[in-house]
Each structure stands twice: as C-alpha cells, then as structure tokens.
Amino acid sequence: MNHVRLKLTDLQKRYNRRTIFQQIGADVTGPGSLAIVGRNGSGKSTLAKIIAGVLSPTSGSVHLEVGGSEIKREVRHRSIGFVAPYLTLYDEFTAVENIVILESMRNGRAPAQADVEAWLEEMGLAARRHERVGTFSSGMKQRVKYATALIHRPALLILDEPTANLDEDGARFVEKVVQRQSGSGIVVVATNESHEAAWCRSRIELGTR
Amino acid sequence: MLDLARIAAVVRKDVRSELRNRYSINALAMFVVTAVATILFALRSESPGPASLSGMYWVVVFFSAMSGLARVFVSEEERGTALTLQLTTSSGVLFAGKLAVNVALTMLLTAAVTALYLIAFPTFVLRTPETFLLTVIFGSIGFASASTILAAIIAKANSRGTLYPVLAFPVLIPLLMTVMSATERALEGEPLAAAAGDLQVLVGYCLIMIAGSFLLFDFVWSE
Numbered sequence: 001m002n003h004v005r006l007k008l009t010d011l012q013k014r015y016n017r018r019t020i021f022q023q024i025g026a027d028v029t030g031p032g033s034l035a036i037v038g039r040n041g042s043g044k045s046t047l048a049k050i051i052a053g054v055l056s057p058t059s060g061s062v063h064l065e066v067g068g069s070e071i072k073r074e075v076r077h078r079s080i081g082f083v084a085p086y087l088t089l090y091d092e093f094t095a096v097e098n099i100v101i102l103e104s105m106r107n108g109r110a111p112a113q114a115d116v117e118a119w120l121e122e123m124g125l126a127a128r129r130h131e132r133v134g135t136f137s138s139g140m141k142q143r144v145k146y147a148t149a150l151i152h153r154p155a156l157l158i159l160d161e162p163t164a165n166l167d168e169d170g171a172r173f174v175e176k177v178v179q180r181q182s183g184s185g186i187v188v189v190a191t192n193e194s195h196e197a198a199w200c201r202s203r204i205e206l207g208t209r
Numbered sequence: 210m211l212d213l214a215r216i217a218a219v220v221r222k223d224v225r226s227e228l229r230n231r232y233s234i235n236a237l238a239m240f241v242v243t244a245v246a247t248i249l250f251a252l253r254s255e256s257p258g259p260a261s262l263s264g265m266y267w268v269v270v271f272f273s274a275m276s277g278l279a280r281v282f283v284s285e286e287e288r289g290t291a292l293t294l295q296l297t298t299s300s301g302v303l304f305a306g307k308l309a310v311n312v313a314l315t316m317l318l319t320a321a322v323t324a325l326y327l328i329a330f331p332t333f334v335l336r337t338p339e340t341f342l343l344t345v346i347f348g349s350i351g352f353a354s355a356s357t358i359l360a361a362i363i364a365k366a367n368s369r370g371t372l373y374p375v376l377a378f379p380v381l382i383p384l385l386m387t388v389m390s391a392t393e394r395a396l397e398g399e400p401l402a403a404a405a406g407d408l409q410v411l412v413g414y415c416l417i418m419i420a421g422s423f424l425l426f427d428f429v430w431s432e
Contacts, residue, residue, distance in 0.1 A: 054295040056431070065330040074299050076297075081294045088223075088289035101222045105298040108214030 004030030004066050004155045004185045006051070011060035013046055020046055021206050024060070024193075028202060030086030030155070033182035035197040036190040038206030045084065048160045049207065051188060052082050055205055062103050066155045078106060081132040084160035085142065091134030095144045098133055102148045119147040124169070138165040145179065157181045160190040173200060217300060219254045219306025221279065225252040227310075232284050234368070237277035237318050243271045245325045248315035250314045259396035263389045266333075270352070271385060275374045276371050278356035281307045282364035291364075305358070308348040311353035311360075319345045336398030340391060344404070347411035354415060355380050384414050410415060 011024040020043035036044045049055040051062055053076035063073045064079065071079050089098045096116055103111045114205045120129045123143040132139060142165045149157065151177050161180070163171040181187040189200055197203060227233060248265055257265065285291045294303055324344070326333040334339045356377065363372045391407035 005428075018304055052296060054292065054431070074301075077296050077298065080296070090226065091288070091292060092226055097225075101218065101295070102297050104218035105215055105222065105294075105302070108212050108218065142267070164418065173311070 003068060004081075005028075005064070006156060006188070007065075008051070009061045009063070011047070011057045011062070013043060013050065014058045018112055020052075024204060024206070026202065026204055028186055029118040030186040031183050033178065033200035033202070034185045034207065035200035035203040036187070036188065037192070037194075040192070041202055042207030044206060045086070045160050045167070045190075046144075047204070048082075048112065048158050048188065048190045051084045051156075052076065052080055052158050054184075055132075064156060071155075078152075078179070079155045081152070081154035081157045081161065082156070083142070083145045083149045085138075085164040087145055089133045089141055089144055089148070092132060094132055095120060095129045095136075095147070099148050099151060103151055107152060115151060116147075119151055123147055123173070139167060139170060142166055143170060143173075150177065156187045157185065157187045158190075159187065161187055162191065162196060163193070167180050212302060215302045216305045216309065219298065219303055220309050223306065223310045230284075233277040233280045234317075235315055236280070237273050237314065238321070240273040240276045241269060241318065241321055241325065244272065245322070245329055247330055257330070258332070262326070262330060262333050263392035263396060266326060266392060267348075267385055267389050270315075270319055270348075271381065272374075273318055273322070274352050274356055275308045275377060277318070277372050278314060278353065278362060279310050279360040281310055281357065286364040295430070300422065300430045303430070304361075304423060304426040307361075308354060308357045308422070311357045312350055312406060315349040315356075316346070316352045319349055333396070335395055337395045337401060338402075340399070340401050340404045340408075341395035343401075343408055344388055344391040344395060344411070347408065347415055347421075348384065350415045351384045351388075351411060351418060352381070354418040354422055355384065358418070358429070359427060361426060365429070366405040383410070387411055387414070 006026070006028045008024055008026045012022040013020040015072065019188070024047065024169070028035055036047055038044055046055060050057050053073040054061070064076060066079050090101070093101060099116050099119070100110050117126070121127050123146060125140060125143055126141070133144060136144070162174045162178070178187050178189060184202070187200070189196055191197055244266050262332050285294060359373065359377050359380065363376065387410045391404045391411070394404045394407070
C-alpha cells in the first residue's frame with residue numbers, strides 16, 4: 001500500500017447560525033486509524049461526509065495524500081470507501097450488479113468477477129448474489145455496502161456507525177476489516193460505541209467544547 | 210477529467226435501471242398518447258396548417274419532456290441514492306452520463322411523437338426532411354441539456370412537481386420559438402438554407418446550455 005496521510009485542519013461546520021463543530025484537527029499517517037466519537041447530533045456523520053468530500057466545511061481543510069500526491073476533492077471518491085447505514089444501494093439491481101455498476105462508475109472498468117465473488121463469499125452472501133438487493137434485509141444490505149466500499153482496496157476507509165444493522169458475525173467481520181485497513185491504509189470510524197472507538201489508535205471527540 | 214468509460218458506466222446504470230423500473234418511459238409514453246389523442250378530439254375533422262401543427266408538435270414534446278426528463282435526478286434523491294453517486298463518481302462524469310441518457314430519451318420521444326403525427330395528421334408532411342431531422346436532433350439536445358441541469362436543481366427542492374415546468378419554461382422559450390419556426394419551414398417545404406438561421410440559433414443554444422450546465426452542476430450537486 002502507498003503512503004497515506006489524512007490531515008484535518010481547523011475544521012468548522014455551521015448550518016445557518018448553528019455551529020455543529022469547530023476547531024477540529026487531526027493528522028493521521030497510514031497505516032493508522034481515527035475514531036470520531038461524540039453524543040447524538042454532535043456532527044459525527046457530518047464530519048465523516050466532509051472527510052469523504054461530499055460536504056464542504058464552513059472553514060478549514062481536509063488534506064488527503066496517497067503515494068506522496070494530494071488527492072483533490074473532485075477525485076477523492078476513487079481513493080476512499082464509505083459505509084454508513086444511511087447510504088442506499090440500488091434496490092432494482094442484484095448484489096453482484098450493485099458492486100459491478102458502482103465500481104465501473106468509480107474506476108471506469110468492471111471489477112474482476114473472481115474479486116466480486118470472493119467479497120460476496122466473505123460477506124456470506126454468495127448464495128444470494130443474483131437476487132435483487134430490494135429483497136435483502138438491512139443487515140444484508142449493509143454487507144453489500146462493505147463489498148462496494150472495499151473492492152477497490154481504498155487508501156482511506158470511512159465507516160459511519162460501522163456495525164449498525166449487523167449481527168454478531170457481521171460485527172466481528174467489521175472489526176477484522178478495521179484491523180486490516182488500519183494495517184495497510186487509514187480507517188476512520190464514526191461511532192457512539194466505546195468498544196468500536198477502541199479499535200482505533202487516535203480519536204476526535206465532538207461536542208466537548 | 211471526463212472519462213468516457215465512467216460516463217458509459219453511468220449511462221449503462223441508468224438504462225438498466227430504466228428498463229427495470231420504467232420510471233421515465235411509461236410517463237413519457239402515457240403523456241404522448243393522451244396529448245395527441247386530446248388534440249385529435251379537439252380538431253375533429255379540421256386540417257391544421259404547418260404553423261399550428263409545428264406548435265402542437267413541440268407543445269406535446271415540451272410537456273412530455275417535463276413529465277419524464279426530471280426523473281434522472283429526482284429518482285436518485287427520492288430513493289436516497291444521490292449520496293451513493295456522490296461517493297462513487299465525479300460531478301462532471303455524472304452530469305455527462307445523465308445528459309446522454311436524457312438526450313437519448315428526448316430523441317426517443319420525438320421519434321414517437323413524429324410517428325404518431327405522421328399517422329394521425331394527414332397534413333403533417335415532412336416536405337424538407339433534412340431540415341426537420343436537424344431540428345429534431347439539435348432540439349432534442351437543447352431540450353435535454355436544459356432539462357438535465359434544471360432536474361438537478363429541482364431534485365434538491367421540496368415542491369418538485371410544480372417547480373420543474375415553471376423553471377423550465379422561461380429557459381426553454383428561445384429553444385421552443387426556434388424549433389417551432391424551423392419545423393414550420395420543414396413542413397412548408399422551404400429549402401434547408403432557409404432554416405440556416407434557426408439551426409445556428411439551435412446549435413448556439415445547445416453549446417451555451419451544455420457549457421453553462423457543466424460549470425454550474427458541481428455547485429448544484431455537491432451540497
């Protein structure tokens with residue numbers, strides 16, 4: 001894995017007149033991990049989206065570096081994987097189709113069939129890979145999201161409420177993913193759960209100011 | 210940087226989704242059939258001239274397009290997949306893909322309306338088919354480009370259904386006036402050279418609308 005660095009500098013987010021968070025900073029060099037913790041409404045998901053580049057901070061900056069090159073916000077999606085319970089897949093497509101279509105849009109080429117099969121096998125979805133995602137439970141959908149987020153081996157993996165909707169097996173799998181990612185790139189975990197935050201080596205606490 | 214393979218992937222995704230859900234095609238087909246049938250009932254045995262026919266043709270295309278083209282972005286917002294797209298592809302690639310889908314849909318729409326008009330109205334005779342063909346091609350691209358960026362804007366609004374035609378009408382007035390004029394010339398049998406001015410306006414409209422949309426889209430889509 002290339003050298004990865006995530007640097008957050010003096011981030012602030014305001015909605016109208018309400019300040020969600022301010023003066024948020026961190027500097028993580030991969031292999032590494034970062035937990036974002038805080039009470040409900042403290043802005044964990046907002047910060048995760050800002051790091052992913054889908055929301056702009058009111059002030060401050062996010063700097064992602066992979067292999068010594070800065071990754072601009074417009075192309076950050078190619079270097080990150082993002083999993084969250086509020087992320088939605090295409091219900092009309094099967095698990096395989098969701099993975100292939102989203103990866104084709106991300107990288108301009110379909111992933112190797114063997115990779116797709118391997119990820120679905122690891123997620124425990126091999127038997128239902130050709131069924132439409134609309135028929136899946138929320139936990140199964142969450143597993144497909146992990147496959148779509150991990151198939152391109154992202155330098156930065158962002159997990160918001162990583163074990164939401166998952167059973168014990170799923171939660172163990174997520175812990176394994178976090179360990180694997182924090183050994184090769186950077187993983188950011190936004191969570192309310194103290195045991196999930198403990199998976200990470202550094203942390204940002206929101207809502208303490 | 211725009212990447213053709215990624216744009217093609219967005220188009221394939223939308224086409225496959227459309228074939229399974231029929232969000233837009235059903236809306237477009239229903240509107241075309243009911244609008245043409247209503248016009249036929251209203252006219253009874255009257256034979257409208259080229260100016261009326263040209264106007265009625267583009268009125269059907271305009272309102273059908275309003276009922277179907279907004280779906281490219283509205284359905285992503287409604288289903289909650291907009292964030293998934295933001296995390297998967299760049300705004301330039303996404304806009305180009307959605308624009309290509311809407312151009313294809315509009316061309317399909319104009320082909321259907323043309324076929325119905327040729328069957329339903331004996332006076333709808335394409336005396337200068339090359340003028341008509343160029344008008345339909347550039348008109349479709351113009352319609353689709355304006356509709357796509359407006360669809361992205363209204364997808365973020367609460368009152369989507371009513372807002373779309375209200376916003377689209379003033380933006381499409383120059384296009385509507387030009388395509389109606391060029392179509393009338395094609396029906397009257399004027400040579401292609403006579404419609405050169407109209408076609409130049411159409412090409413200019415398409416270029417301005419597409420360039421402006423690419424510049425604006427990231428601001429509309431990102432937050």
